[in-house]
Amino acid sequence: MSFQSILGNFALILFVLTISTGIVWFLDTFVLAKRRRAAADAALAAYDARNAKLSAEGIKVEESKRHEIEENILRQPLWVEYSGSFFPVIAMVFFLRSFLYEPFKIPSSSMLPTLFVGDLILVNKFTYGIRLPILNKKVIEINNPQRGDVMVFKYPEDPSVDYIKRVVGVPGDKVVYKNKKLLINGNEMTYQAMPEFLDEEHLSYFKQYSENLTGVSHRILNDEQSPAFVRDPHNFPKRENCTYNIDGFSCVVPEGEYFMMGDNRDNSLDSRYWGFVPDQNIVGKAFFIWMNLGNIKRIGSFQ
Incomplete structure (x- = not known):
C-alpha cells in the first residue's frame, strides 16, 4: 500500500x-x-x-x-x-x-485490519535513529526495526513515494511463507482463528487470524480465493536471496535491509513482489491514529 x-x-x-x-x-x-x-x-x-x-x-x-x-x-x-x-x-x-513526528494518511486497504482507509496516523521519526531531513541520512543510531513493527519507508522502486507495512524479517532472517503461514528462521508463527472480517469498502468477508510474530500479536486477513504463490515478482536487487514456488516463497534478508508485508496478506504489494527495504529508506515507526474523519472511534494506538 x-x-x-x-x-x-x-x-x-x-x-x-x-x-x-x-x-x-x-x-x-x-x-x-x-x-x-x-x-x-x-x-x-x-x-x-x-x-x-x-x-x-x-x-x-x-x-x-x-x-x-x-x-x-x-x-x-x-x-x-x-x-x-x-x-x-x-x-x-x-x-x-x-x-519527532510526521503525519500520514492511509489511502488503501493493504494494512487491514490494523489500519483502515482514511486513518490519519503519526509516525515516530526518531525511534530508529536521528536522520537529516531531505537527505534521510542517519547521523545518530538509536534503535533498529524489530519484527512486528509497523514501519513507514521510502518505496525502493520510487523513493519519492512513502509506503507502510509490517516488519516481518530483519537482517539475517530466513523468511518462509508457505500455504499462507509464516516461518521465521525455521519457527512457524502461531495463528488463532478470529471472527470473519467485513471489508466495508468492497463488501467482502475475509478470514481473520491473530498472528504471533515472534512475540508481537496482531491481526491479519486471508482471502481464501487467492492462491498462496506470488504472481510475477519483480526483478528486484538481491532477488537471488529468494526462491518462489507454488506454495509461497523463501527469502534470506540481506544485511542492512528488511522484509515487509501487509497485514491484508492477499491484498498487499510488498516485499514478496518488490524486494527488501534498505535501512536508508526508513522514515519511522507508525504508532498512533490521531483521526479518521469517517470514524472517530478509530483514534488511538495500535499494534
Whole structure:
C-alpha cells in the first residue's frame, strides 16, 4: 500500500520556506530594523529642529505628527512582516516533522485490519535513529526495526513515494511463507482463528487470524480465493536471496535491509513482489491514529 504525505515532498517545501523566511527574519532583525531606526531618528531630529525654529519665531507647531512620522518609518514592509511572522511557525513545524513526528494518511486497504482507509496516523521519526531531513541520512543510531513493527519507508522502486507495512524479517532472517503461514528462521508463527472480517469498502468477508510474530500479536486477513504463490515478482536487487514456488516463497534478508508485508496478506504489494527495504529508506515507526474523519472511534494506538 502506498500513500503520500501532504503536498508530495513536503519536507523539501518546508525546508525552502524555513530558510527563505529565516533569512528575511535575520536581515530584518540585525540589519533592516536598525536602518529604519536610524532613519526614524534622523527624521525626528529634523522634525524637532524645524518645530523649535518655528516656536522661536512665535509660530504654533503641531506635535501630534511626531509619533505618526516615527511609526511610518519604523513600519515593516509587508513582505518582511509576513516572513518574520511565519518564520517561527514554519521552523517549528519543520523541526517537529523532521525529527519527532510526521503525519500520514492511509489511502488503501493493504494494512487491514490494523489500519483502515482514511486513518490519519503519526509516525515516530526518531525511534530508529536521528536522520537529516531531505537527505534521510542517519547521523545518530538509536534503535533498529524489530519484527512486528509497523514501519513507514521510502518505496525502493520510487523513493519519492512513502509506503507502510509490517516488519516481518530483519537482517539475517530466513523468511518462509508457505500455504499462507509464516516461518521465521525455521519457527512457524502461531495463528488463532478470529471472527470473519467485513471489508466495508468492497463488501467482502475475509478470514481473520491473530498472528504471533515472534512475540508481537496482531491481526491479519486471508482471502481464501487467492492462491498462496506470488504472481510475477519483480526483478528486484538481491532477488537471488529468494526462491518462489507454488506454495509461497523463501527469502534470506540481506544485511542492512528488511522484509515487509501487509497485514491484508492477499491484498498487499510488498516485499514478496518488490524486494527488501534498505535501512536508508526508513522514515519511522507508525504508532498512533490521531483521526479518521469517517470514524472517530478509530483514534488511538495500535499494534
